[in-house]
Amino acid sequence: MLSTDKLSCNILADLLVAHGVRDVVLSPGSRNAPVIIALSRRSELRCATVVDERSAGFIALGMSLQSGRPVAMVCTSGTALLNYAPAVAEAFYRRIPLIVISADRPEEWIDQDDSQTLWQQDALAPYVKRGCDISARLDFTNGEWWSRRAINDALLEAESGRKGPVHINLRLDAPLNRECEYECGSATPIHTVTPSPELPVAEARRLGQMLASPCKVLVVAGFHEPDERLNRALVKLASLPNVAVMTETLANLHSPLFISRIDATLVRLSERQRESLAPDVVITVGGALVSRHVKEWLRSRPASMQHWHVGVSHTTIDCFKHLTLKIELPGATFMRQLASAMQPYKAPSGYAAEWAELSLHAAEIAEAYMDSAPWSDMTAIRHIISHIPRGCNLHLSNGTPVRYAQLMDCSHIHRSDCNRGVSGIDGSTSTALGASAVYDSGCTMLLSGDMSFQYDIAALSSTLMSGRMKMVVICNGGGGIFRFIGSTSGLPELEERFAVGVRLPLRDLCHGYGVDYYEASSVDELKREFARFIRPCARPSLLAVHTPPEISANVLKGFFR
Numbered sequence: 001m002l003s004t005d006k007l008s009c010n011i012l013a014d015l016l017v018a019h020g021v022r023d024v025v026l027s028p029g030s031r032n033a034p035v036i037i038a039l040s041r042r043s044e045l046r047c048a049t050v051v052d053e054r055s056a057g058f059i060a061l062g063m064s065l066q067s068g069r070p071v072a073m074v075c076t077s078g079t080a081l082l083n084y085a086p087a088v089a090e091a092f093y094r095r096i097p098l099i100v101i102s103a104d105r106p107e108e109w110i111d112q113d114d115s116q117t118l119w120q121q122d123a124l125a126p127y128v129k130r131g132c133d134i135s136a137r138l139d140f141t142n143g144e145w146w147s148r149r150a151i152n153d154a155l156l157e158a159e160s161g162r163k164g165p166v167h168i169n170l171r172l173d174a175p176l177n178r179e180c181e182y183e184c185g186s187a188t189p190i191h192t193v194t195p196s197p198e199l200p201v202a203e204a205r206r207l208g209q210m211l212a213s214p215c216k217v218l219v220v221a222g223f224h225e226p227d228e229r230l231n232r233a234l235v236k237l238a239s240l241p242n243v244a245v246m247t248e249t250l251a252n253l254h255s256p257l258f259i260s261r262i263d264a265t266l267v268r269l270s271e272r273q274r275e276s277l278a279p280d281v282v283i284t285v286g287g288a289l290v291s292r293h294v295k296e297w298l299r300s301r302p303a304s305m306q307h308w309h310v311g312v313s314h315t316t317i318d319c320f321k322h323l324t325l326k327i328e329l330p331g332a333t334f335m336r337q338l339a340s341a342m343q344p345y346k347a348p349s350g351y352a353a354e355w356a357e358l359s360l361h362a363a364e365i366a367e368a369y370m371d372s373a374p375w376s377d378m379t380a381i382r383h384i385i386s387h388i389p390r391g392c393n394l395h396l397s398n399g400t401p402v403r404y405a406q407l408m409d410c411s412h413i414h415r416s417d418c419n420r421g422v423s424g425i426d427g428s429t430s431t432a433l434g435a436s437a438v439y440d441s442g443c444t445m446l447l448s449g450d451m452s453f454q455y456d457i458a459a460l461s462s463t464l465m466s467g468r469m470k471m472v473v474i475c476n477g478g479g480g481i482f483r484f485i486g487s488t489s490g491l492p493e494l495e496e497r498f499a500v501g502v503r504l505p506l507r508d509l510c511h512g513y514g515v516d517y518y519e520a521s522s523v524d525e526l527k528r529e530f531a532r533f534i535r536p537c538a539r540p541s542l543l544a545v546h547t548p549p550e551i552s553a554n555v556l557k558g559f560f561r
Contacts, residue, residue, distance in 0.1 A: 001041065005180040008134045008147050008170050009038035011187040012101065015148070017044045018189035019155040021072050021099060023438065025060040027053045029076020031116065032103035033176045036074065042184070048437065052458040053080045057087025058419075058427035059464065060098055062434025065417060066393075068225070070097040070158050071434075077104050078116030081123055086426050091165045092127040093421030094223075094287065097158035098165040100124065106136040106173045121169045128167045130157040136171040152190040160192065162312040197329055199337050208341025211281060213242040213349040218279035220262075220294060222286035223250035223420050224331070230285070231255065233335035240342060242349035244279075244356075246294065250402070250418055251286055254411045259355060263406050265362040266293040267560050277354065278305065282320065285310045285331040288420050290406055295319065310334045366407060369559055375522055377476055377552035378404060378559065380545045383526055384447060384472055388413055389534060391442030392470075395432035397452035398425050399481045400556075401474065405447075407559065414442065429456035429471065436469045443534070445470040451478045454502045460513040469540040470533065471515075476549045478502040483553035506544045519544040 003010055012035070016024070024039050024047045026032075040047045050056035053075050064071040075081055081102040091098045104120045111117070121133040132150040135143070154166040199207075211217050219237060224230070231253050238245040238257035246262050247253045259265055269277065278301050289295055298305070298320040307322040310331050316323065327334050373379050381404045388394060394410075396402040396418040410416055419431055428448055436444035446469075453473045459465075482488040510517035518533045518541065520526040526545060533543040 001182055001184050002179050003041055003182040004034035004037040005178040006034040006038070006172055007138050007144065009034045009172075010182045011144070011148055012151055012168065012170070013038040013042050013045070014185055014187035015151050015155055015189055016072055016099070017042060018185075018187075019070070021070050021155075022046055023060075023063050023067065023069070023071045024048070025050055025056045025063070025071065025073045025434075027051060027056045027073075027075045027080060029080060029103065030176065031077040031105065031172060032074055034172055035101060035103055035170060037179070039072075039074065048464055050462055050464070052461075053083035054086060054427070055430040055456065055458040055462065057084040057098075058090075058430035058456070059434035059437070059459070059462065061087050061091050061094075061096055061427070062395075062431040062436075063438050064091075064096050064098060065094070065225075065431070066435035067438045070099055070155070072099040072101055074101045075103070076116070077102070077120065078118060081120050085124060085127070086424055088124050088165050089127045090419050090421040090424060090427065092129075094419075095163045096165070097163045099155065099158060100128065100165055100167040102167070102169050104133075104169050104171045106171050124165075124167050127165065129162075129164045130154050131167040131169065133169045134171060136173040148187050149190075156190065156192055160194070162314050164314075196333070198333060199329065204337040204341040208338060209345055211243075211338070211342055212345030213240075213347035215242060216278075216280045216349075216351045217243045218282045219243065219245045220282060220284050220289065221245070221247045221251035221253055222284065222289045223248065223418070224252055224286035226252040226415055227332055229332035230335055233332060233339050234258070236339035237335060237342070238352065240346060240352065242347070242351045243342075244352050248286075248290055249405045249410045249416050250290065250396075250420060252415055257356075259359040260409070260411065261359065261363055261366065261407060262291045263293045263560075264366045265359045266291075266297060268358065268362045268365065273358070277351070277358075280304075281306045281308060282322070283308045283310060284319070285335065288423070289319070290402055290418075290420060298322070363409070366559070373555050374551060375547065376555040377474055377547050378407075378555050379523060380474065380520075380526055380547055381405070381447070382408055383523070384530060384545075385410060385413070387530060387534070388445060389442070390414060392534075393417070393435060393439055393442065393444045395428065395435065395444060395446045397428035397446070397448035398423050399449045399452055401447045401449055403481075404556075425452045426455040428452050429459040430462075432471075433459050433462060433464055433469055436466065437464045440468065443468050443470050443536075445472065445534075447472045448474070449478075449481075450475045450502050450504050454478075454504055457509065460509060460515065465513070465515070465540045467536065467538045467540060471540070471542040472533075473504075473506060473542065473544050474547060475504070475506070475544050476547045476552050483549060489553065506542060510542050514539060516541040517544070518542070519546065521546040
């Protein structure tokens with residue numbers, strides 16, 4: 001095969017294919033031309049070109065999130081790599097295996113006032129599991145073997161243990177456009193065999209006995225990819241009379257036995273109930289929690305409360321300040337073993353039943369409140385979420401959309417995601433777009449605030465945009481979250497410095513980028529326009545929903561009062 005004459009790039013292409021990478025997001029440049037040549041000429045790799053590296057990083061994140069496979073992203077030298085940082089940080093805390101590939105100048109030209117040069121090899125060091133810096137010349141003793149081993153190490157690390165991003169920095173010298181024949185598959189991959197971890201039976205029984213009634217056990221699930229094995233295990237646990245299971249919208253876990261509206265339930269508890277329902281042991285699974293209410297409540301518990309955290313982690317996660325046990329196992333594995341181990345110790349308890357009654361009552365109050373609420377963010381988002389068709393994946397931006405989703409019934413939604421690894425406002429559109437590019441069983445719908453959407457307009461220019469991509473933008477004057485949260489809502493600078501509004505000409509943007517445009521400013525308009533917007537079509541679609549900012553903030557405050 002005719003390819004680049006840069007051996008390191010051909011070795012990289014071989015090993016990406018061998019390690020199961022199928023999708024690559026390329027950002028054009030000069031220094032990375034040999035990498036682009038090597039990868040784009042491999043039929044096993046699907047290459048997409050995205051000019052803006054910040055958008056490209058989040059598109060790759062969305063692809064990996066949806067496909068469950070590692071995705072590679074390739075940039076040129078200089079500041080291009082730094083634009084990947086937000087997406088790479090998100091991937092690190094979301095445990096998403098991105099393969100970051102940056103082209104670089106030979107080391108002797110760094111800091112010599114040469115174009116596009118900076119120290120790249122450790123630029124993402126805090127947010128990658130492993131990095132390797134491949135020399136521009138491999139003609140030294142063991143050079144080819146060394147580069148194969150280093151790249152193999154990085155690719156293995158991305159999917160081992162706690163998954164996450166890795167960085168491969170390729171130094172490339174001029175000329176960059178020379179070609180030569182290369183025999184594909186020449187570079188030997190290194191594979192690993194990892195036995196499935198499980199608790200010893202005796203240890204599982206010991207833990208199960210520790211949690212037996214009258215012990216009050218509360219399981220709290222944060223963000224997680226859909227996992228039927230974990231769902232079944234938690235249903236089995238929730239059927240025990242002394243176990244309550246709380247699931248956030250992003251946990252993608254559904255059962256009538258689960259408390260799925262955590263905030264709506266906790267805000268209704270009396271002081272007596274907050275004390276009587278406090279768990280003896282709380283078990284967390286999944287990623288960071290959205291719910292401020294559950295975090296504040298559990299942090300306020302006495303030191304006698306125990307916290308067990310389940311999952312393969314890179315550090316000690318003590319979110320509630322009560323951690324007593326780290327369980328370094330996949331959630332589905334541990335919960336299945338624990339559910340079985342607790343069955344012999346099943347005994348009467350009213351703990352689960354009381355939670356179930358309170359949860360049902362809270363849901364009824366929430367629905368009645370929303371029924372009577374005026375046109376606002378809450379009523380608009382409620383209609384949108386309740387009418388998402390089955391098989392459609394939902395991506396939520398940070399700020400208010402993900403918090404509103406916490407208050408509503410999302411059990412019918414195929415999959416819900418949000419960038420909650422570091423909870424940044426940037427990249428929501430690109431992440432959803434990346435997911436839509438590899439999910440072909442239905443549409444992918446982004447529900448975004450206008451300020452978040454403004455951060456990521458570059459995504460609209462991507463050739464990956466298709467009819468499977470649906471975007472809803474809540475236009476509430478920008479920064480709606482600032483009108484609600486206590487740290488800013490009472491400040492005299494609120495409207496001037498925080499909820500500042502955005503100049504977002506959505507109709508013109510859609511016209512320019514070939515996106516079908518719809519808009520609504522009332523309940524009746526939303527009912528009519530959403531039905532048109534969500535139907536299958538050939539082009540991407542955007543629905544702008546205009547809501548009154550002050551009324552929306554007051555409606556949300558009233559819900560929690």
